Amino acid sequence: xxxxxxxxxxxxxxxxxxxxxxxxxxxxxxxxxxxxxxxxxxxxxxxxxxxxxxxxxxxxxxxxxxxxxxxxxxxxxxxxxxxxxxxxxxxxxxxxxxxxxxxxxxxxxxxxxxxxxxxxxxxxxxxxxxxxxxxxxxxxxxxxxxxxxxxxxxxxxxxxxxxxxxxxxxxxxxxxxxxxxxxxxxxxxxxxxxxxxxxxxxxx
Amino acid sequence: xxxxxxxxxxxxxxxxxxxxxxxxxxxxxxxxxxxxxxxxxxxxxxxxxxxxxxxxxxxxxxxxxxxxxxxxxxxxxxxxxxxxxxxxxxxxxxxxxxxxxxxxxxxxxxxxxxxxxxxxxxxxxxxxxxxxxxxxxxxxxxxxxxxxxxxxxxxxxxxxxxxxxxxxxxxxxxxxxxxxxxxxxxxxxxxxxxxxxxxxxxxxxxxxxxxxxxxxxxxxxxxxxxxxxxxxxxxxxxxxxxxxxxxxxxxxxxxxxxxxxxxxxxxxxxxxxxxxxxxxxxxxxxxxxxxxxxxxxxxxxxxxxxxxxxxxxxxxxxxxxxxxxxxxxxxxxxxxxxxxxxxxxxxxxxxxxxxxxxxxxxxxxxxxxx
Numbered sequence: 001x002x003x004x005x006x007x008x009x010x011x012x013x014x015x016x017x018x019x020x021x022x023x024x025x026x027x028x029x030x031x032x033x034x035x036x037x038x039x040x041x042x043x044x045x046x047x048x049x050x051x052x053x054x055x056x057x058x059x060x061x062x063x064x065x066x067x068x069x070x071x072x073x074x075x076x077x078x079x080x081x082x083x084x085x086x087x088x089x090x091x092x093x094x095x096x097x098x099x100x101x102x103x104x105x106x107x108x109x110x111x112x113x114x115x116x117x118x119x120x121x122x123x124x125x126x127x128x129x130x131x132x133x134x135x136x137x138x139x140x141x142x143x144x145x146x147x148x149x150x151x152x153x154x155x156x157x158x159x160x161x162x163x164x165x166x167x168x169x170x171x172x173x174x175x176x177x178x179x180x181x182x183x184x185x186x187x188x189x190x191x192x193x194x195x196x197x198x199x200x201x202x203x204x
Numbered sequence: 205x206x207x208x209x210x211x212x213x214x215x216x217x218x219x220x221x222x223x224x225x226x227x228x229x230x231x232x233x234x235x236x237x238x239x240x241x242x243x244x245x246x247x248x249x250x251x252x253x254x255x256x257x258x259x260x261x262x263x264x265x266x267x268x269x270x271x272x273x274x275x276x277x278x279x280x281x282x283x284x285x286x287x288x289x290x291x292x293x294x295x296x297x298x299x300x301x302x303x304x305x306x307x308x309x310x311x312x313x314x315x316x317x318x319x320x321x322x323x324x325x326x327x328x329x330x331x332x333x334x335x336x337x338x339x340x341x342x343x344x345x346x347x348x349x350x351x352x353x354x355x356x357x358x359x360x361x362x363x364x365x366x367x368x369x370x371x372x373x374x375x376x377x378x379x380x381x382x383x384x385x386x387x388x389x390x391x392x393x394x395x396x397x398x399x400x401x402x403x404x405x406x407x408x409x410x411x412x413x414x415x416x417x418x419x420x421x422x423x424x425x426x427x428x429x430x431x432x433x434x435x436x437x438x439x440x441x442x443x444x445x446x447x448x449x450x451x452x453x454x455x456x457x458x459x460x461x462x463x464x465x466x467x468x469x470x471x472x473x474x475x476x477x478x479x480x481x482x483x484x485x486x487x488x489x490x491x492x493x494x495x496x497x498x499x500x501x502x503x504x505x506x507x508x509x510x511x512x513x514x515x516x517x518x519x520x521x522x523x524x525x526x527x528x529x530x531x532x533x534x535x536x537x538x539x540x541x542x543x544x545x546x547x548x549x550x551x552x553x554x555x556x557x558x559x560x561x562x563x564x565x566x567x568x569x570x571x572x573x574x
Contacts, residue, residue: 038458
């Protein structure tokens with residue numbers, strides 16, 4: 001019987017023209033059977049008591065930070081589209097300040113104070129980041145102008161950038177008048193650090 | 205003689221494959237109402253009946269738990285054995301059923317009779333003496349379908365707990381359980397293959413259980429609760445639903461091959477037009493004749509078209525009451541209907557004019573030219 005079946009398959013392959021045609025016919029036959037015929041299932045799995053009458057779609061959880069649909073994060077565009085939030089934040093801050101004035105309860109006063117601090121600090125952080133971005137932009141603009149003019153564009157070192165930042169900070173402090181106190185504090189801090197480095201009496 | 209044997213063998217092979225079909229329907233003639241015999245004896249509606257394989261006895265069971273074996277050839281329909289039903293609460297003492305008997309089956313050698321009731325019990329009786337041999341427990345809800353595998357003593361049972369169980373009656377043993385239905389099973393039937401078909405009530409499916417392979421084939425297509433099912437041959441079956449539709453199924457297609465909607469017409473129930481529920485279907489094995497019953501005061505006979513792809517109504521037989529069970533005799537000489545005042549599964553309506561009885565309808569055949 002095996003010889004007969006081998007013979008038959010060989011002749012069939014010869015007629016149909018080799019390996020390529022044998023496989024797709026099998027696949028299509030199986031597909032046809034499963035589409036038209038009744039569904040075949042195992043009879044040994046116990047069925048749950050409650051029957052599914054309407055199909056309930058599962059909620060797909062997406063994280064917009066890592067989702068491809070959200071696109072790439074561009075800070076300028078993000079700030080522009082969500083700039084309306086700044087006014088809301090301002091209003092909320094005013095609300096909390098009012099509540100803080102009214103409040104008598106110590107616990108709640110502490111909480112409100114913490115919240116207020118949080119908000120102000122967030123604002124300051126935002127402003128800092130904004131300044132950084134502006135500085136970067138201005139540097140790039142400078143370099144673009146130089147390139148346009150024909151000179152070779154140069155890129156600053158990190159230490160150079162830090163020096164520039166320090167210069168700006170000093171200018172700012174001078175304007176507000178706190179330069180002296182800042183410089184004093186810095187000198188004290190540096191003195192303590194240097195003292196630590198000196199050889200101590202114990203190692204004698 | 206050699207020809208006869210050859211023919212017989214051929215028939216057997218065709219029967220196995222499900223291709224044997226005796227085209228009988230066109231020769232059957234409507235009976236005259238005088239020849240229809242009514243045999244009474246049950247107090248509550250008859251729920252199910254079986255005809256012994258040699259066509260000599262009819263066993264019927266009813267909602268009061270009683271079982272009657274009668275010899276139908278005698279004019280008065282002599283009752284040979286009566287097993288009365290017990291009242292609720294007498295299960296231990298009483299030798300019989302104490303609740304509604306929902307289904308019955310007889311083995312193909314006429315030896316064992318099985319009955320299933322609402323108390324989750326299956327009772328096995330000796331068909332000749334009507335003595336109870338064994339009780340099978342194991343189902344967790346009412347037993348609603350029973351059928352023997354033709355030629356063996358293997359019993360298939362279906363129940364309202366949505367599972368199908370296989371039993372071996374000769375050894376009084378339980379074999380296995382099959383799961384899959386999502387609502388109560390309302391009917392079960394089997395022929396000589398190790399397969400059975402079940403009708404699944406409100407889950408709208410008809411399932412064919414392949415027991416050696418432990419798998420099931422699921423067929424959809426009925427709307428409404430599928431209440432009754434019978435196999436016509438090894439490859440086709442007919443089912444009836446409570447939206448009045450009768451469907452013919454083939455094993456290769458998941459939708460019915462033919463569907464007859466509102467087969468018994470519409471009824472005016474409480475001011476709404478509703479189709480008459482199909483409460484029983486019967487098929488003459490390996491032929492193309494079908495019968496359906498409802499409470500529309502008639503039993504309708506149908507002819508299956510070419511390749512079971514069409515369903516044509518033939519004619520009606522007037523009866524009064526709910527037709528809770530229909531069975532053809534093996535030779536196709538007569539049709540037995542179990543009638544009652546109520547539906548076999550509940551008391552939605554009550555037909556007061558009806559008598560709780562079984563009705564024997566002889567089917568004459570037009571003499572065909574040799």
